[in-house]
Amino acid sequence: MLTATFAPPVCVLGLGLIGGSLLRAAAATGRHAWGYNRSPEVVHAARDLGFDASTDLTATLERAADANAIVVIAVPMPAVGSILEAIAEHAPDVALTDVVSVKSEMAAAVAAHGLSRRFVGGHPMAGTAESGWAASTVDLFRDAVWVVTVDDGTDPEVWQAVADLAIDCGSVVVPAESAEHDAAVARISHLPHVLAEALALAGAAGGDLALGLAAGSFRDGTRVAATAPALVDAMCEANASALLVALDETLAVLSAAREQLADGSTADLTRAGFDARARYDQQARVPITGVVPGEGDWLTALREAGRRGEVWAR
């Protein structure tokens, strides 16, 4: 990344799987990067590997304000409120982003602390079943999709800086409004978990005979049911209203299929499902062209491009 050494420094708040990986990835591009974590064990582990980390939130934020760093909120949603309070007190004017998996609730929390002016939401669609600093890696974001929000009032310079950071970390940037992001991930990330849990239950209700006959379709369809329940709860519950929409739609689809099956046919469901899966398989990552952040109706243009499945390239 030729531009990276001229890029703004990065201050990461929270050094778990995502925040830790971001500190590693940002440092690897040659940026000045430092992090905060409340746990001394995590901070020592990061320092032992040569990273710049601290348990002092106030000092970390004052340094970010002095250096005009991008501040990245990388703590779980329940901890976001107290972090935003500290930012409002010690670094109210920094460029601000986050890596939390729900975007509307995050944007609302930022607004409640009067920090919306220089905030642009982010969500790298990367993760593993692991968590914590020990699981973080420099290449977690390589070839991942990183959503960067384009809500009304977005500052174009901050947007560009956040998109650059995502691209420096190896990701592809997809622009989306916060509410659209939440609706989309409910469909393709949270609903799959709900259906996998339900399928696992249906199989186990058939006892060891059914489980003993299970092959590829059951194994693949239940794979994510092996995820730690608390992680699935955290994702689904934080995005409950969007997930309810997707789940209600699916209940209606399955109820209609049930009625057709009672009449002896599954043809409508299987044809529509086959076409839907084919559309997924045929997706291509077309680069967005002709949009300059800050020029013209750039937010509308980026939203429309994101809806077409296009990606932001530098």
Place this chain on the structure above:
Amino acid sequence: MLTATFAPPVCVLGLGLIGGSLLRAAAATGRHAWGYNRSPEVVHAARDLGFDASTDLTATLERAADANAIVVIAVPMPAVGSILEAIAEHAPDVALTDVVSVKSEMAAAVAAHGLSRRFVGGHPMAGTAESGWAASTVDLFRDAVWVVTVDDGTDPEVWQAVADLAIDCGSVVVPAESAEHDAAVARISHLPHVLAEALALAGAAGGDLALGLAAGSFRDGTRVAATAPALVDAMCEANASALLVALDETLAVLSAAREQLADGSTADLTRAGFDARARYDQQARVPITGVVPGEGDWLTALREAGRRGEVWAR
């Protein structure tokens, strides 16, 4: 297989993916094996590879009757009636089995033609998205689970012969009553297809934005929605009543989860689903011991063993 050359010959009716693979596998064990297919092209293709095949159903069955062969019905369900009619006329006393994926409907058709006395149902849980003789292979059944039915009145010698054939082909034998088999495969084979179709539809309803954000959980959860719709219809529609039971159960599970989610929690679903998937992961193939076909209440003993997930070994 040291015993194979002394094992009965095998006559396979229908040389598609399953029947063709069975002809290849049976011949490979050193058994006398021959097949019938109504299509001259298929018969020529099989003969070109050195297999013994014919388009003459009557002659094929008369030969099976003379040689005291095991006759295997390997045609699709809609063609089963006319095949059974020919067997009743030309080879009414042979040992009879099948490889059709639904067992209750098959057993009823066999009974309707007066052929139940020497019939034992079979279902090798093997297959690919491909079909036809061209897709058949000698090792399709290697390490597969092959259900052999243990319905009331089952002839122990025929049962043993069918189980031996399955084991010779490289499979593991699971004993189950026809109705229990159908209920089990509805849960672990047909329901996964229905849920995959519904998930694909939910993703596509989110447009290219949602599909562009989709990662592992969506990809795995929709994999079998890429199966040809007609194949999925054939499986699901032939097992409609058992699939309706499993689907209704799942609709109830998802509706309950929906109500809990509306109250902000997914904890009940995720814990139960996690435990169910763990039970699947922990399944072991314990061999059945202490049962001799024909001795004592062997059918009950085999049914109970199958329900415990145990497998028949020679």
